[in-house]
Amino acid sequence: MSKTTTFLKKTGSFLFDNKVMIAFAAICVAAIILSGSPISFVMDGVFTRITRNTFTVLALIIPVLAGLGLNFGIVIGAIAAQIAVFWVVYWGFGGFNGMLLSALIATPLAVLFGYLVGRLFNRVKGAEMIAGLILGYFADGLYQLFFLVIIGGIIPVNNPKLIISGGVGVKNTIDLTGNLKYSIDAVRMVDIVTVLFYAVLAVTVIKVVLHLLKKYRLTRGDLIFFGAMAVLFAISYIPVVERFLSTDRLGLLNALIVVLVILAVMQLVKIVKAIWIDKEKPKTLVKPILMLLVFGAIYGLTYIPQIEQVLMFVKLPVLPFLLIAGLCWFNHRLLSTRLGQNMRTVGQSQSVAMASGINVDQTRVLAMVISTVLASWGQLIFLQNIGTFSTYGAHTQIAQFAIAALLVGGASVQKATNKQAIIGVILFHTLFIVAPQAGKELFNNAQIGEYFRVFVSYGVIALSLAMHAWKKFKKEEQPSSELPNPEESNLAPAAE
């Protein structure tokens, strides 16, 4: 194979991989224009939905990595979260402490559920997705049985606000206003900084102790990191900064500026390092300087009145976005750990993983446990943001929409990244927001737009599953005509 053909193939596959995303972006733009909704309205809606849904979508990445495909079983994580939320509300807890308690109850439940799902998936290897889908429905049935019959019927409960008037079964909706609503969103920035500082302080103290005991070597990076945190903490006591930080919402404009400043500082550090420490050739400076110019240009754009107006209109809750960023970092970091590498190997070929001494089944179960726990936290973020807990409906569409969003971002059954997840959420939910209005303008019927978005979410999953299966089938067909490939023949269906 010559170089040009591989190059062509590469660009071809690049376009092919991003085709879904590009096509979807075009649909979104068309729908926005058709709907005639003001941009500030669309942006506000999209950012609200990013807050709500991104965490759950990110929870899908690890099972894809481990070769389990799209995890339709995240419904079960959501169920764990909802059981926790019900009891927390029933016991009368609220605020951030109530949320912590919810997470404390949901996590062990999700670990247990994830373990069971992982065990089940090991028994249905090759059919995880269909099994996950059916399992989601099955779990929904058990959940309904629990909430409709067992609560009140067997477990005595007494709360007319939550329980159906007969005394058996939980009501259709639970209002979270006054207890868990915005319990994550409303955490003030100054509190986040304080907690972060003490956490870093504690870690550093432990590291210093270990260093003195000669069990750990303190690096310069540790100290610099601690110093930076301390400076940040000190700055937060300056009255102006304190006033700024004592709110829980960050205007999109401010958030953009903060992000730009951080990115610019990172580039500056790179430049300084290249010139004075590594003494590299000036050629390497081109990229950072270009980046700096781009950041400057973006900042300049914010002075255009229309853009500024939109940016001033949208307000972001800070902590959910930090949690989302944290999960992105976790997904990214996991890859460089031993566990992450094992998962990758298992995902690529179970027989190779087995041969290199990896416990395949255990790795798969672990991937499911992590994903289920993350999904349960994602559902907690979702519920506290939305503010009303639809007892029998909040979890039913979660896998469907999360998976569709991930696929729209350009992910496939075998490959998914943080970037694809975030792009997917933005595109998918943009369509969700503008589709009804676009349907109304186009067909004089908002319902058509609503059905269209449902069709898109099913269709994109069907398409991507079919394409994946097609590829897999082709791959399995080929070796049988040539010499049998030991690795492939293990995966191919045994022909009796």
Place this chain on the structure above:
Amino acid sequence: MKTLKNAYENIGLPRLIIGLFFIFLIVTSIALGFSPAALFSDVVRRWLMYGTLVLAMVPGIQSGIGLNFGISLGISAGLFGSVIAMEISFLQNWNETLGAGAAWLTLLLALLFGIVMAAALGTLYGLLLNRVKGSEMTVSTYVGFSVIAFMNIVWLSLAFKNGELSWPLQGQGLRNTASLSGSFGGLLSNPDVVQTTQPRWLHWLAFRVGEFTVPLGLILVFGFLCFIVWVFFRSKLGIAMSGAGENQLFTTSSGINVDRKRIQGTAISTVLGAVGIILYAQTYGFLQLYNAPLMMGFASVASILIGGASVRRAKISHVLIGTLLFQGILVTALPVVNEVIEIGTLPEVLRIIISNGIILYALTKTKGGNQ
């Protein structure tokens, strides 16, 4: 002892549990004072109502595509055929010009449209399934969902004149549930309809013996369909098809085109789905559009699995037993549950747990079912 063990192995644990549960429910409901005749009439009615949809699973499983969750394709074709037939009947004013024959002509037209569309769609669908061998079930589930979602848009955009179909005072869109009382509803199964609208010589189609309703017309139609499928799988074509499903390599080596057999099996399954939904609507008396058929594929799959089929083998007896047990439980559970605890949605919850539980069980039994 050995024969007992053999019998147990033949029946299988899930079927045993569900069978015993069914008997328990019947005994309880009779003990609670429900009329056995009314209860059994209901069971028989529901049995026949879902029977053809479950029967549609057989060609799919036998030809090797596995559990056909994509039966929604056939269902949509059948619904579309019915809707078109009803609109034509309304526009031509058949009710006045043809009298009692109008309903029959509408039914036949609906079947004709449904079957033609289902055959075409089923063939295309078979072509798709041949390209995704090994993942048919996952793909077919989402193809089924997509089709229903697409049909939602179609139902909403159709502008029909027939008042039974379209919303009043709106130029566009069909009703969620359209009554069939003005057309073929109950024509084969409801004594009230048959005795009042049909001529005397057709009164045998549905009648009452005491409190027990005998929907003889529907029994004959369903029996006929079962018979056709049974005969088909004993013909040369049918045996070749079963071979394709059972052992691809062997069948290929004996000169049979496996892919073609799979396409035929898929098409027949889809056509039976279309016929099935029309018979379902006929018995139910209403045409359910929009999201109502979304999970019907799951109910059909669960029924045939309860009957003892696997993802590789299915017989007519599996259809009959499975549908009877599954629908029987759902019919008898409602009055019993209502008597014991007042939770109206419990049978629905029961349906979700049983149907999905049995599908999961079947998947784990066959190492994922795909291989």
